[in-house]
Amino acid sequence: MTNDELIGFMAAFCAALSFGSYGVPMKGEAATRVDVDPLVFQSYKASAVFLMSTILIYFNNILADEENDHIIDNANYNWTFHKWSFSDFTPWAFLSAILWVPGGTAGVYAVRRAGLAISVGIWSCVIVIISFIWGVLIFGEKQKSGALGAVKAVSVLCIGLCGIAYFSSSEPESKKKVDSRLKEVIDETTPLSSSGGDDTTSEGEDQVSLDLESFPHCGQPPHSHQTLHFHLPPLISKRTIHVPKYHLGLFFAFLNGLLAATIMIPLHYAPPHSTQGIGYSMSFGIAAMIVVLFAWLLRWMVCALQCRSVVKGYQSLPSFHFKDMLRPGMLAGLLYSIGNLSGIVSIQKLGNFMGYSLNQSSMIVSGLWGIFYYKEIPGFKNILGFISSSVIVFVGILLMGRDHQA
Numbered sequence: 001m002t003n004d005e006l007i008g009f010m011a012a013f014c015a016a017l018s019f020g021s022y023g024v025p026m027k028g029e030a031a032t033r034v035d036v037d038p039l040v041f042q043s044y045k046a047s048a049v050f051l052m053s054t055i056l057i058y059f060n061n062i063l064a065d066e067e068n069d070h071i072i073d074n075a076n077y078n079w080t081f082h083k084w085s086f087s088d089f090t091p092w093a094f095l096s097a098i099l100w101v102p103g104g105t106a107g108v109y110a111v112r113r114a115g116l117a118i119s120v121g122i123w124s125c126v127i128v129i130i131s132f133i134w135g136v137l138i139f140g141e142k143q144k145s146g147a148l149g150a151v152k153a154v155s156v157l158c159i160g161l162c163g164i165a166y167f168s169s170s171e172p173e174s175k176k177k178v179d180s181r182l183k184e185v186i187d188e189t190t191p192l193s194s195s196g197g198d199d200t201t202s203e204g205e206d207q208v209s210l211d212l213e214s215f216p217h218c219g220q221p222p223h224s225h226q227t228l229h230f231h232l233p234p235l236i237s238k239r240t241i242h243v244p245k246y247h248l249g250l251f252f253a254f255l256n257g258l259l260a261a262t263i264m265i266p267l268h269y270a271p272p273h274s275t276q277g278i279g280y281s282m283s284f285g286i287a288a289m290i291v292v293l294f295a296w297l298l299r300w301m302v303c304a305l306q307c308r309s310v311v312k313g314y315q316s317l318p319s320f321h322f323k324d325m326l327r328p329g330m331l332a333g334l335l336y337s338i339g340n341l342s343g344i345v346s347i348q349k350l351g352n353f354m355g356y357s358l359n360q361s362s363m364i365v366s367g368l369w370g371i372f373y374y375k376e377i378p379g380f381k382n383i384l385g386f387i388s389s390s391v392i393v394f395v396g397i398l399l400m401g402r403d404h405q406a
Helices: 003-021 029-034 038-068 092-113 116-138 146-169 173-182 203-207 245-260 279-307 310-315 322-350 352-359 362-373 380-403
Strands: 227-231 240-244
Touching: 003 322, 003 352, 003 362, 029 322, 038 092, 038 279, 038 322, 092 116, 092 245, 092 279, 116 146, 116 245, 116 362, 116 380, 146 380, 240 245, 279 310, 279 322, 322 352, 362 380
Parallel strands: none
Antiparallel strands: 227 240
């Protein structure tokens, strides 16, 4: 094994560990206690990504100066450092950020409502499949065995994904009586179900969190059994749409995967000088903060229209809970940044598909967190089935990587 391969495998391991763990704080005790809003948590993540990118660029520029002054001997290294300046900022990073911010927000909702293990499993599969489609159909990447090999690999992925969905949603008989009692709680009503200033709930009910997610280590199923009621406008229909929060969480996990698979596509179109080294990460960090601020401005406008008051609209925005959420929110963003950087290194050292495939083993890491830390999948049979399905998915990912022709 060469030094590059060793570095690549170590980076892939670090990426899988980080990507599989950054969702853990989303279901932590602090996030559950305050019932943190998904956009609030995503804002902390974006802040951490920006801070991490700034620190990396600072040290990168120092090393670039030393390299130019011949303090660092290039002969002993397999890479060079390119000094980054604001002139290297690329507007393509805004497109990546526009995809990442809503996708990450959807991912937070998915983890909190459907569970960590199944959410990461779903979006990891979707990321692989969509990335494969982008590579073959858009960028013209070749497959050694043609369309038949691609169909086989995708079929293995789908089989594993079905297993993940089945075993993560199955519950032992001993839990069914508990679940039937949990379903009898008061259904949560969204702002869409009420008109303008008509307040149909008491002040006390407004302050009560109706989220049924369990605290760590309590051994209770993580599934959110509540149903959201969406009352359609009278001009359209008088029907009410009932959507279980657990199913909505699964959909948002799929949506996160769909958007996450497209985040790095703008990297192919950005000017070469803006993507050298870790330059694109700095552009992405800046763009992410701007997009997050725009998202909050848009949400404020929507709340102001609903409340018919700018002040009341601002007051209705969710709290950031700085005391409770600063540490877990920044930790999630830090883990995401480490995983992103490690993933780039693994792809550079091992190749696009081998490095990327190993990075997606993060679903196994998140599955272990969900099983043994949050007790999301009760029952030995379900745990064994979930782990086996995750291994099947990973085999499908490796088949895709092996079939790729550089």
